[in-house]
Amino acid sequence: MKDLSKTFYVTTPIYYVNSDPHIGSAYTTIVADVVARYKRMMGYDTFFLTGTDEHGQKIMRAAKEKGMDTKKFVDDLAQRFIQLWKDLEISNDLFIRTTDDYHVKTVQEFFQKMYEKGDIYLGKYEGWYCVHDETFWTEKDIGPDKLCPVCHRPLEHVEEENYFFRLSKYTKPLLDHFRSHPDFVEPDFRRNEMIKILEEGLEDISVSRTSFDWGIPLPFDKKHVIYVWFDALINYVSAVGYGRDDEKFKKYWPADVHFVGKEINRFHSLIWPAMLMSVGLPLPKKIFAHGWLTVNGEKISKSKGNAVDPRVLVKAYGLDAVKYYLLRDITFGNDGDFSEDNLIVRINADLANDLGNLVHRTLSMVNQNFEEIPDPSKEEKIDDDLKDLLSRTINDYFSYMDSFKFTEALISIWNLVKFSNKYIDMTEPWLLARDPSKKERLGTVLYNLVDVIRNISIMISPIMVKTSKSLIDRINQDLDVNMLGWHKTEKAKIEVGEPLFPRIDTKVWKKVIKMAETEENQKKAEISIEDFAKIDLRVARIKKAERIPKSEKLVKLILDVGGEERQIVTGIGLVYTPESLIGREIIIIYNLKPTKLMGVESNGMLLAAKDGEKLRILTVDGFVETGAKIS
RNA sequence: GGCGGUGUAGCUCAGUUGGCUAGAGCAUACGGUUCAUACCCGUAGUGUCCUGGGUUCGAAUCCCAGUGCCGCCA
Numbered sequence: 001m002k003d004l005s006k007t008f009y010v011t012t013p014i015y016y017v018n019s020d021p022h023i024g025s026a027y028t029t030i031v032a033d034v035v036a037r038y039k040r041m042m043g044y045d046t047f048f049l050t051g052t053d054e055h056g057q058k059i060m061r062a063a064k065e066k067g068m069d070t071k072k073f074v075d076d077l078a079q080r081f082i083q084l085w086k087d088l089e090i091s092n093d094l095f096i097r098t099t100d101d102y103h104v105k106t107v108q109e110f111f112q113k114m115y116e117k118g119d120i121y122l123g124k125y126e127g128w129y130c131v132h133d134e135t136f137w138t139e140k141d142i143g144p145d146k147l148c149p150v151c152h153r154p155l156e157h158v159e160e161e162n163y164f165f166r167l168s169k170y171t172k173p174l175l176d177h178f179r180s181h182p183d184f185v186e187p188d189f190r191r192n193e194m195i196k197i198l199e200e201g202l203e204d205i206s207v208s209r210t211s212f213d214w215g216i217p218l219p220f221d222k223k224h225v226i227y228v229w230f231d232a233l234i235n236y237v238s239a240v241g242y243g244r245d246d247e248k249f250k251k252y253w254p255a256d257v258h259f260v261g262k263e264i265n266r267f268h269s270l271i272w273p274a275m276l277m278s279v280g281l282p283l284p285k286k287i288f289a290h291g292w293l294t295v296n297g298e299k300i301s302k303s304k305g306n307a308v309d310p311r312v313l314v315k316a317y318g319l320d321a322v323k324y325y326l327l328r329d330i331t332f333g334n335d336g337d338f339s340e341d342n343l344i345v346r347i348n349a350d351l352a353n354d355l356g357n358l359v360h361r362t363l364s365m366v367n368q369n370f371e372e373i374p375d376p377s378k379e380e381k382i383d384d385d386l387k388d389l390l391s392r393t394i395n396d397y398f399s400y401m402d403s404f405k406f407t408e409a410l411i412s413i414w415n416l417v418k419f420s421n422k423y424i425d426m427t428e429p430w431l432l433a434r435d436p437s438k439k440e441r442l443g444t445v446l447y448n449l450v451d452v453i454r455n456i457s458i459m460i461s462p463i464m465v466k467t468s469k470s471l472i473d474r475i476n477q478d479l480d481v482n483m484l485g486w487h488k489t490e491k492a493k494i495e496v497g498e499p500l501f502p503r504i505d506t507k508v509w510k511k512v513i514k515m516a517e518t519e520e521n522q523k524k525a526e527i528s529i530e531d532f533a534k535i536d537l538r539v540a541r542i543k544k545a546e547r548i549p550k551s552e553k554l555v556k557l558i559l560d561v562g563g564e565e566r567q568i569v570t571g572i573g574l575v576y577t578p579e580s581l582i583g584r585e586i587i588i589i590y591n592l593k594p595t596k597l598m599g600v601e602s603n604g605m606l607l608a609a610k611d612g613e614k615l616r617i618l619t620v621d622g623f624v625e626t627g628a629k630i631s
Numbered sequence: 632g633g634c635g636g637u638g639u640a641g642c643u644c645a646g647u648u649g650g651c652u653a654g655a656g657c658a659u660a661c662g663g664u665u666c667a668u669a670c671c672c673g674u675a676g677u678g679u680c681c682u683g684g685g686u687u688c689g690a691a692u693c694c695c696a697g698u699g700c701c702g703c704c705a
Contacts, residue, residue: 192703364667
């Protein structure tokens with residue numbers, strides 16, 4: 001299976017250093033990392049590239065505002081990305097910066113080639129430029145207010161001599177390429193968008209600027225610097241030695257897949273291929289444009305406070321759990337939502353309950369009954385079922401991973417996890433253990449389970465690196481994809497270890513994503529006196545109080561409200577003992593709609609002041625008859 | 632404004648070329664079990680399959696119109 005002549009080259013976008021990395025940017029890189037790890041496991045000589053995009057007017061201005069030298073400024077910013085990827089254990093083989101010397105040189109050579117080909121010409125550009133988006137607009141694109149149609153910032157009028165790229169010339173060749181390579185751009189709806197643009201025809205684009213100098217100078221006209229997008233795209237070839245290390249370049253180019261966000265799909269699916277055609281290089285095999293993440297249902301933005309540093313999540317939940325969640329819950333290619341609630345559900349249900357518990361119960365039984373992993377012997381029907389499911393899972397796993405269907409790959413692995421739990425239930429090893437004559441059967445059952453766990457740990461290894469390692473170490477086996485399959489577990493001692501994933505107790509757990517809006521929400525909307533009048537508040541005296549069985553918090557109260565007897569259920573059991581409540585006067589909402597809590601009827605609600613964990617019931621200042629109204 | 636996608640159980644979604652009483656996971660309720668992280672296993676549900684019309688023996692699935700959400704372009 002190992003064949004190092006197979007190579008695989010995978011890239012992320014290079015990130016514009018001027019904005020902070022958040023969970024959205026981390027998502028692309030994490031996916032690319034999973035793919036790189038998977039391909040390495042499959043025996044490919046893999047090259048995984050990420051990096052930073054550091055030129056452009058926006059960065060130059062930002063540096064100026066801070067009074068910093070531009071290069072020093074981007075050095076600091078790039079470091080933030082390098083550190084983040086280190087913290088997320090991203091396995092990139094190179095981190096490219098567009099300010100790296102070799103990149104600068106390659107870009108100039110690339111540009112020179114295009115020029116010699118006759119695809120670059122000097123023209124006059126007149127129009128409006130948005131510094132923020134690095135985008136040019138023509139008069140007809142914008143309104144009389146001269147604001148950017150995208151970000152609504154003021155535009156700058158520019159009029160200068162620019163070099164242009166004859167992009168229009170490549171409309172037809174690109175269209176042909178799209179038609180003859182149906183998998184060139186994925187998902188398919190993104191490809192269709194690109195085809196539509198091609199059918200309408202491409203226009204030549206301006207590719208140089210003269211009004212500032214933070215960029216790569218044109219080789220043949222030093223007054224100009226190369227448009228930042230042009231410069232950036234070329235990173236994909238400069239990183240693997242274009243014009244500098246032919247052997248390396250030949251080995252890895254063309255790239256197998258460029259992972260990009262949907263907002264930059266055009267650049268990668270149209271402009272970049274046209275540039276490559278111009279210099280006579282083969283096109284990348286695939287561009288995969290994924291969707292955007294929202295966080296807790298809202299767009300990621302600093303003002304909303306949900307632009308969380310991914311490390312905060314990793315620290316709270318663990319890297320493997322966050323990665324599992326991202327790949328399991330968000331269908332790759334579509335937009336998705338990073339929901340902390342759903343993350344916790346996945347951790348508790350899939351990781352702790354299903355996988356963690358399967359491992360823990362299996363390994364515990366092995367060590368309770370045997371010195372080491374027992375030998376299998378005669379197989380029964382249920383064993384064949386497990387074996388069949390394993391082999392189907394392995395097949396599905398390969399085909400899903402090869403087509404970047406991570407969600408499906410994980411679902412299919414987890415079907416195996418769930419069936420393994422059922423297998424334990426059906427074979428009842430704890431009963432087998434009580435009957436010495438069934439020791440052999442017990443050994444077979446436990447061997448099968450360890451064998452499946454071994455397979456699972458290999459399959460999850462590109463995604464959950466630490467978990468996989470921890471699992472395979474506990475059972476003392478090799479993490480080798482060639483060992484995927486039934487009954488390839490070697491004899492070895494095992495170690496039960498701590499539970500892989502502790503459950504998160506949602507009752508006490510504090511979430512880490514603080515939505516800025518939450519605080520605002522706590523300040524409730526103004527109400528009128530009529531609104532308040534709808535609430536019927538009364539004084540009541542507690543006649544009886546008793547805990548509701550099986551509940552820590554809930555207490556059932558029998559009240560006297562002006563001679564009427566009422567039953568309410570209240571959640572103050574952690575703070576008050578029932579005995580201490582009897583005889584006290586409290587305030588209740590008298591006309592609250594009745595409800596049932598833990599099956600016990602509650603006709604009203606007691607008022608209490610809450611300060612974090614502290615809780616005190618409201619009462620009246622001196623004696624008042626029960627049933628008295630409060631207003 | 633043009634084009635495209637999407638709208639299925641409380642939640643997240645699956646539903647291949649139209650075909651048996653519409654599915655899964657989570658959550659809920661009840662039962663079983665005890666090796667295990669109050670875990671696992673089983674059972675039970677609930678759905679105007681966005682709305683209205685049409686094609687068909689038969690439509691969540693195809694066609695038309697409307698509507699909500701989303702995307703691309705202008």
